[in-house]
Amino acid sequence: MTQPIIRISGLHKWFGDNHVLKGIDFDVQPGDRVAILGSSGSGKSTFLRCLNFMEMPTAGRVELKGKLVGKPSGKHPNDEGMTYSQGELSEVRKGVGMVFQQFNLFPHMTVVGNVMEGLTTVLGINSRAARERSMAQLEKVGMAEKADAYPARLSGGQQQRVAIARALAMEPEVLLFDEPTSSLDPELVGEVLNVIKDLAQEGRTMLLVTHELGFAYHYANKVLFLADGQFYETGTPDEVLKHPKKERTQRFLERFTAFSF
Numbered sequence: 185m186t187q188p189i190i191r192i193s194g195l196h197k198w199f200g201d202n203h204v205l206k207g208i209d210f211d212v213q214p215g216d217r218v219a220i221l222g223s224s225g226s227g228k229s230t231f232l233r234c235l236n237f238m239e240m241p242t243a244g245r246v247e248l249k250g251k252l253v254g255k256p257s258g259k260h261p262n263d264e265g266m267t268y269s270q271g272e273l274s275e276v277r278k279g280v281g282m283v284f285q286q287f288n289l290f291p292h293m294t295v296v297g298n299v300m301e302g303l304t305t306v307l308g309i310n311s312r313a314a315r316e317r318s319m320a321q322l323e324k325v326g327m328a329e330k331a332d333a334y335p336a337r338l339s340g341g342q343q344q345r346v347a348i349a350r351a352l353a354m355e356p357e358v359l360l361f362d363e364p365t366s367s368l369d370p371e372l373v374g375e376v377l378n379v380i381k382d383l384a385q386e387g388r389t390m391l392l393v394t395h396e397l398g399f400a401y402h403y404a405n406k407v408l409f410l411a412d413g414q415f416y417e418t419g420t421p422d423e424v425l426k427h428p429k430k431e432r433t434q435r436f437l438e439r440f441t442a443f444s445f
Contacts, residue, residue: 187250189214189358189389190235190280195244197230204230206413207244212358217384218391219400219421222410223436228393229285231410232360235391236280237273241266248276249357278306281356285363287343289335289350296322296331299350307354321349325379341372348379359383361392377403397440401425409433 188211197205204227212218222228233239235246237253243265246253253276254266289298299318303309309317322328325345335343344364351359361380365373377399384390384403394400400407400421407424409417409432417424417433428434 186213188212188247189216189249191245191247191250192235193245193247195231195234195246196242197227197234197239198242204413205234205241208413208415210408210415210418212389212391214389215387216389216391216406217404218406218408219404220391220393220408220410221395221397221400221424221436226410227413228410229362232282232362232391232393235358235360236277236282237268238282240268248279274306278354279356280358280360281351281354282360282362283344283347283351283364285366287335287340287347287367289343289346291335294332294334295327295338295346298335298346299353302350302354318349318353321352322346324352324382325349326375339372340368341375344368344376345379348376348383352383357389359388359390361390361394363393363395365394365396397425397437409436411436 190212192208192210195205195208208231220228220231230239234241245266253272254268257265257267290301293301296315296318299321300311300314303314303317304311319328319331322331325348327342327345327349330338330342338346364380365376368376373396377396380392381403392403404421407419407421408415409424411432417428417430424433425437428437
């Protein structure tokens, strides 16, 4: 069996007294398309943010391509915490890209400027090469003709496609999507999902938090249902979405029975 691109072991996250993630174990294989489902407040976004260390895990281990991220803090023998250097986390974030609910584009920069920013400031690529790479990714998401426009002139769907191009330009090995269509008007959802579908067909490794169950059914090879801070039910789309075994999963899916997939 191939080495997991990400291995998560005993992942916990506390916010004060709120125990959000409770000992999650999961392997992501190269090329996996993972859909993460769950009710609001179940910890889906927190889980993703722990994978690229926008949130620091309280305890547990994350390995990227077999390499442990961070060092055991070693304050006492049973301490499961880790310490992380900023240099190491910067490297992790280059390899694990993130697309957010809100597009987080810089309003004072053009479309192509937004995509170029990480290439020039983080990777140190010269402007000409950065623009070339950025234009190639804008072409891929159907936004090349808007390269010199400013975000305020774009629809939500267009802004999200630019945000995806920005993540792709960094050439990450894993892409994380945190409910990328939840801020969009219904008629704009499809254009973003089509871009994600195209990326899936390229064989990219992706984790997607979504409420678009029909899309999850067709896009994913693994579905995770998160409840009470744990992966309550996992399996193939057929196993989790069509034939869930556990009552809580069944109750969650009953809300979506008006839609077939």
